[in-house]
Amino acid sequence: MPLTGKRNNQSVLDKDASIYQIQEEESEKQKWSKLNTRQRLKYFQDYYLLKFLIGILAVIIVVSVIWTTLKPRDENTLSIAVVKNYLIPEGKKALEQQLEELLITGEHQKINIDDTFPDGYETDAKLSVYLSAQEIDLIITNEEHFKELAQRGCFEDLSTYVPDFAHGHAQQLYWTSGISQADNVVETDADFDTDTAGNSGSGNIQKNANRDDVKAYGVRITDCVPFKNTWYADTEAVAGIVINSLHKENAVSALNLFFAQ
Numbered sequence: 311m312p313l314t315g316k317r318n319n320q321s322v323l324d325k326d327a328s329i330y331q332i333q334e335e336e337s338e339k340q341k342w343s344k345l346n347t348r349q350r351l352k353y354f355q356d357y358y359l360l361k362f363l364i365g366i367l368a369v370i371i372v373v374s375v376i377w378t379t380l381k382p383r384d385e386n387t388l389s390i391a392v393v394k395n396y397l398i399p400e401g402k403k404a405l406e407q408q409l410e411e412l413l414i415t416g417e418h419q420k421i422n423i424d425d426t427f428p429d430g431y432e433t434d435a436k437l438s439v440y441l442s443a444q445e446i447d448l449i450i451t452n453e454e455h456f457k458e459l460a461q462r463g464c465f466e467d468l469s470t471y472v473p474d475f476a477h478g479h480a481q482q483l484y485w486t487s488g489i490s491q492a493d494n495v496v497e498t499d500a501d502f503d504t505d506t507a508g509n510s511g512s513g514n515i516q517k518n519a520n521r522d523d524v525k526a527y528g529v530r531i532t533d534c535v536p537f538k539n540t541w542y543a544d545t546e547a548v549a550g551i552v553i554n555s556l557h558k559e560n561a562v563s564a565l566n567l568f569f570a571q
Contacts, residue, residue, distance in 0.1 A: 385420070386445070387413045388560040392425035393437060393451035395547075401540030408536055412567055413560050447555040448564055452545040456484065456528055463489040465527040465550035472562055476526055479569055484528035484548045534568040 345353060388409060397405075402423055409421045427433045440446050441464065449459065459465065468483065469476040476483060528550040531537050541547045549568070551561045 386422045387419045388557055389422045389446050390448045391446045393427040394429045394455050396542045397425045397540045444554050444556050446552050447557045448561040450547055450549045456548040457486045460486045460488045460527040466553050467525040469526040482530045483526040484530055485526055487523045531568045537568055
């Protein structure tokens with residue numbers, strides 16, 4: 311039966327015509343089943359590709375965060391800071407290998423030799439942060455800077471901490487001033503004889519015995535075989551054990567390695 315409109319005009323369409331039927335929405339599965347391969351690819355690109363990529367990226371980020379948090383971390387068995395100088399790459403690598411053979415005893419251990427402490431304010435700031443965080447065990451630098459660090463109380467007195475080592479290498483010990491134990495006042499090089507502080511030996515040990523602030527804070531390693539072809543500059547290389555080091559025994563082992571050959 312034709313339908314009648316508001317103006318009493320009859321429609322030529324029957325009431326059962328499809329235009330008057332309630333259209334049921336097709337499910338995604340039904341739509342997908344009606345598409346050919348090319349249409350499916352286009353449909354996926356238009357409606358799902360961006361969501362798919364965002365989902366993959368989210369999964370990668372989550373997995374990366376979890377792995378970074380939970381994975382075993384390598385622990386520094388020995389951290390050496392080379393300050394205000396650089397090491398020749400080949401010599402640095404050879405030295406790292408020797409120290410690894412000596413000190414690495416298990417997995418997730420490593421030797422860290424950091425020579426990215428160039429001359430300038432940035433070096434002092436970076437070094438202070440590392441020292442405060444107890445991330446340095448042994449410092450190697452030139453004589454002038456070593457004196458400055460010693461006066462700040464950075465180093466162990468080798469003659470007290472490792473007396474056997476100090477006695478066996480007395481000629482290479484580097485005597486300089488530090489923080490006075492008597493009055494806790496930092497003294498300068500002008501307060502004592504330069505030759506006495508700058509040169510070492512059995513005679514100097516006796517001369518400096520009565521000075522609380524002048525001690526064997528370092529040892530010269532410039533001519534040591536494992537280090538001889540590694541030090542970049544012409545200045546003397548002086549090494550000292552950091553007083554708040556977490557791996558002092560390994561630092562001592564490194565010093566012994568320098569003088570072993």
